[in-house]
Amino acid sequence: MWDSVPWFIGGGAHHSPEVARLLAYAATSGAEGVVTPGDLKVVPLDVPGSSVRALSGACFMLNKAAGGAQQTYVGRNPSEDVVAISATGSGSGRSDLVVARVEDPNMPGEPWNDPADPTTGPYIFTRVIPNVSPTTTTMPAGQSGIPLARIDIPANTATITSSMIKDLRKLARPRSWNDYDVQAGINAAGGGAEYIRVTDSDWRTWPLNTMSVTIPTWATHAQISIHLSGIGATGPGDVNTRIQLGNLFGAISYLDHNGNPGTPVGFVEKINHFAYAEFDVRAYQGTTQTLKVNSRRTFPQNTGDIWFGEGEQIAFDVRFRELVV
The missing domain is CATH 2.60.520 (Triple-stranded beta-helix)
Incomplete structure (x- = not known):
């Protein structure tokens, strides 16, 4: 009834x-x-x-x-x-x-x-x-x-x-939202790919690509992954990368390329690299911030050229979340 x-x-x-x-x-x-x-x-x-x-x-x-x-x-x-x-x-x-x-x-x-x-x-x-x-x-x-x-x-x-x-609290209806962008590599000033040299031992923006990200007013955290596809390398080389969002910095990811000693001089290998970070973004709610990758060379004895240019691709993947705090 x-x-x-x-x-x-x-x-x-x-x-x-x-x-x-x-x-x-x-x-x-x-x-x-x-x-x-x-x-x-x-x-x-x-x-x-x-x-x-x-x-x-x-x-x-x-x-x-x-x-x-x-x-x-x-x-x-x-x-x-x-x-x-x-x-x-x-x-x-x-x-x-x-x-x-x-x-x-x-x-x-x-x-x-x-x-x-x-x-x-x-x-x-x-x-x-x-x-x-x-x-x-x-x-x-x-x-x-x-x-x-x-x-x-x-x-x-x-x-x-x-x-x-x-x-032990849980949000009854937590919100989430994804932002995503795929870009071709950007050529350096004067043309040609952007190299990261053995002498680049301090953190700098590499690759040159960035993404403008607006943080929702409700978001407490962001999970970010960046995928670099087709990085060029002519020999062994080591690069540290970290994700930067505004003034927030993620943990270091390691690109450790050992080269291919069985190939002729001048042979170019294409390698992929993945970086991940999770940030507390409460201080940035409702603002627009720049998302990019910081990089630096390590182990200077590994002198292979490493670059990223218009023939390569970068994928930015951002997931905003609402968590109890």
């Missing part, structure tokens, strides 16, 4: 909470978690003590009660919430789970009591579930809520520090 009042009927019709929660479920595709990257992060007190703080934010939580299928609660914490953590004794440590939990006594089979004022609640809380397994990362079965953090407390400890807090 249908729920007799669908969303939304006018004229003073009474809409059920089940249909309202169904709307939230459909709008979020049944996702659970925090809404934006910094929401509901669990941190120590400003002066570490026997409590922790759940910062402000919002979340989506599936209704796990009997009859709660395809229903989502939406919770909002407009200011930080402080909860106490019990001290451990001298015998052993303990792990506690900090959660955001809906306690809805109107759902059948739920153990929660009615609040003093049913019109204002509260029906949602930051709760501490003590003495869980030190590998726990999920809510207890059947409870409507999301895990925020696990506190792994050593023995004989009453002060909670950041090193004891394991962040």
Whole structure:
């Protein structure tokens, strides 16, 4: 039998909470978690003590009660919430789970009591579930809520520090976006390919190709790969490369070309090279930055010529992500 009042009927019709929660479920595709990257992060007190703080934010939580299928609660914490953590004794440590939990006594089979004022609640809380397994990362079965953090407390400890807090938050609807460009190599000034010489032992832009990248306002991280195809080489040569985005620099990648000693003088080999980096881009949100490759020669005893020009190709691949922070 249908729920007799669908969303939304006018004229003073009474809409059920089940249909309202169904709307939230459909709008979020049944996702659970925090809404934006910094929401509901669990941190120590400003002066570490026997409590922790759940910062402000919002979340989506599936209704796990009997009859709660395809229903989502939406919770909002407009200011930080402080909860106490019990001290451990001298015998052993303990792990506690900090959660955001809906306690809805109107759902059948739920153990929660009615609040003093049913019109204002509260029906949602930051709760501490003590003495869980030190590998726990999920809510207890059947409870409507999301895990925020696990506190792994050593023995004989009453002060909670950041090193004891394991962040368990997940974004309910993380965003991502890809930017991609393929370019032919650029000739150096005066014509001809751009060589990287044995004397180029300091970092410089090589190849000359760059890409202009606009960082989305929501992006927290970027994963970048750059593929150089058809690099020319006449003999052994070693090049370090690193990806640069704005003023951010990735880790070194190594181009270690040993040459082909069985070929005649003047033989040109074509080699490929791949570089990868991951950056925290929160400081660049909403800005446009230049993406390029820095390179330098190493092991000057390997003197083969290495170049990149219009006969070669470079592929830039950028993936922006939204992660909890």
